[in-house]
Amino acid sequence: FPGLADVSISEDIPVEGEITVPVGSRSPDEDFSTLDEPVRETIMRDLKAVGKKFVHVMYPKKSSALLRDWDLWGPLVLCVSLALMLQGGSADSKDDGGPQFAEVFVIIWFGAVVITLNSKLLGGTISFFQSLCVLGYCVLPLTVAMLVCRLVLLAGAGTVSFIIRLIVVVAMFGWSTLASTAFLADSQPPNRKALVVYPIFLFYFVISWMILTFTPQ
Amino acid sequence: IACLITHLLAEFDDAANLLAASPDATTISIDEPAEIPKNQRDRRQEPGREEDDELLGTDDSDKTELLAGQKKSAPFWTFEYYQTFFDVDTYQVLDRIKGSVFPVPGKNFVRLYIRSNPDLYGPFWICATLVFTIAVSGNLSNFFIHLGKPTYHYVPEFRKVSIAATTIYAYAWLVPLALWGFLMWRNSKVMNIVSYSFLEIVCVYGYSLFVYIPTAILWIIPQKVVRWVLMMFSLCLSGSVLVMTFWPAVRDDNRRIALATVGTVVLLHALLSVGCLAYFFDAPELDFPAPFVPVHNGTTGVTKSH
Numbered sequence: 001f002p003g004l005a006d007v008s009i010s011e012d013i014p015v016e017g018e019i020t021v022p023v024g025s026r027s028p029d030e031d032f033s034t035l036d037e038p039v040r041e042t043i044m045r046d047l048k049a050v051g052k053k054f055v056h057v058m059y060p061k062k063s064s065a066l067l068r069d070w071d072l073w074g075p076l077v078l079c080v081s082l083a084l085m086l087q088g089g090s091a092d093s094k095d096d097g098g099p100q101f102a103e104v105f106v107i108i109w110f111g112a113v114v115i116t117l118n119s120k121l122l123g124g125t126i127s128f129f130q131s132l133c134v135l136g137y138c139v140l141p142l143t144v145a146m147l148v149c150r151l152v153l154l155a156g157a158g159t160v161s162f163i164i165r166l167i168v169v170v171a172m173f174g175w176s177t178l179a180s181t182a183f184l185a186d187s188q189p190p191n192r193k194a195l196v197v198y199p200i201f202l203f204y205f206v207i208s209w210m211i212l213t214f215t216p217q
Numbered sequence: 218i219a220c221l222i223t224h225l226l227a228e229f230d231d232a233a234n235l236l237a238a239s240p241d242a243t244t245i246s247i248d249e250p251a252e253i254p255k256n257q258r259d260r261r262q263e264p265g266r267e268e269d270d271e272l273l274g275t276d277d278s279d280k281t282e283l284l285a286g287q288k289k290s291a292p293f294w295t296f297e298y299y300q301t302f303f304d305v306d307t308y309q310v311l312d313r314i315k316g317s318v319f320p321v322p323g324k325n326f327v328r329l330y331i332r333s334n335p336d337l338y339g340p341f342w343i344c345a346t347l348v349f350t351i352a353v354s355g356n357l358s359n360f361f362i363h364l365g366k367p368t369y370h371y372v373p374e375f376r377k378v379s380i381a382a383t384t385i386y387a388y389a390w391l392v393p394l395a396l397w398g399f400l401m402w403r404n405s406k407v408m409n410i411v412s413y414s415f416l417e418i419v420c421v422y423g424y425s426l427f428v429y430i431p432t433a434i435l436w437i438i439p440q441k442v443v444r445w446v447l448m449m450f451s452l453c454l455s456g457s458v459l460v461m462t463f464w465p466a467v468r469d470d471n472r473r474i475a476l477a478t479v480g481t482v483v484l485l486h487a488l489l490s491v492g493c494l495a496y497f498f499d500a501p502e503l504d505f506p507a508p509f510v511p512v513h514n515g516t517t518g519v520t521k522s523h
Contacts, residue, residue, distance in 0.1 A: 098372075098373045100375075103375065103379075118303075118338070118342075121302070121303040121338075122303050122338070123300065123303075191306040191307060191308070192305075192306055193307070195306075195310060195338060198342065199345075202345065202346060202349065205349070209349075209353055210373070210375075213371075215372070215373070
């Protein structure tokens, strides 16, 4: 290049720039690159998402937060705490006691999977994990009922405590079923809604039965 | 593996969305042609000619077998294949349940209600409901029977749920398998006009178990006579559904084999109900002896007298 030999760039003009290909807007990249943020922030974000879903379950409105950003942390926490609270009954040394930890776990997860498969086979448009997420989160009222039952049983195990427990469990069972139906019913074909709702009813009924029949040692 | 599973499930979503439109078309085409022969069959059955029933059953089964071939054409490893077994609406399931509880003499449950659209929804969820109903009712009944005794400590008896589940699901799926195998084997020897597919037999068995659900709830009543009357009644109802379904399938065979087959079906059904009553429900004791017999070991005295 004969003409370029004379071109010179003076030393005091800084030559700088970026040799990167622009990838659209930068904010989605910054959101997903969570590598640099402190661990506490990562955990708090997930905890807040789980907490927000708990609130949505307790006050079921037509919001799609449960469906859109599903996660299985909440159901896992609820399932484990419910199974732990169901221990310590007359199950320790007896043959005919209450459910073991593994039995509660299996019933909740296997039951949720079967109900999800059932709704998908009947032609539902919800995805597998979204449905698992909703069913798992809607166990929250029943976990609250279990907590209340254990507290009531600390006070005594007579007829009055049984009636209180019965009322609490029935109310929470109704709440769970209505909450999960509110979230799941829209994704079903209209002439099969009852076919999808009935297994959910049976599922929460079995869990309520386990809670109600819990008798301390 | 997780990526593969999520990818497969995403495909299932798409397939489910695509298939949501089509089942309506296929169900309409199957139901409407079958409606008309049914009405004709009703009118012709008044004089009591069963041969016409068989002949119309043949036509019906030919036509519906052709249509069934068109319907279940998805390969068995895809999700759509299994969706064809859940192609029922709420009113169809309710109709089938009604048909199993109120059997009309002379009408075949399979031809009348299933009509080559056997579903797995009914059998599966009726069995699940029956399992939990028997376990819960048995527990409640034992609680009420032993309520006054001072040595009684309530236990939820959760083990019995798994036993009930194994028994009922084994009955509802293995007995139809054996019966289907037997009927296929007899079909190869004797040309039977009426033959059922495996799913239709599973369907009949599943829906015939429905009448045991209210029976199990009523078995809470701690009276022996009441329980046995209920059992006889429900056995007659569900047994008649099974007999009316399977008698036409073995009628053309050797007389003794036909009677033995139908007799075995009824016997197994009776064994199931008697076994459930005996195992899950303690015998009601009208007058229990005064508890002056000292409790020997420290275990809670849940008396199980059969």
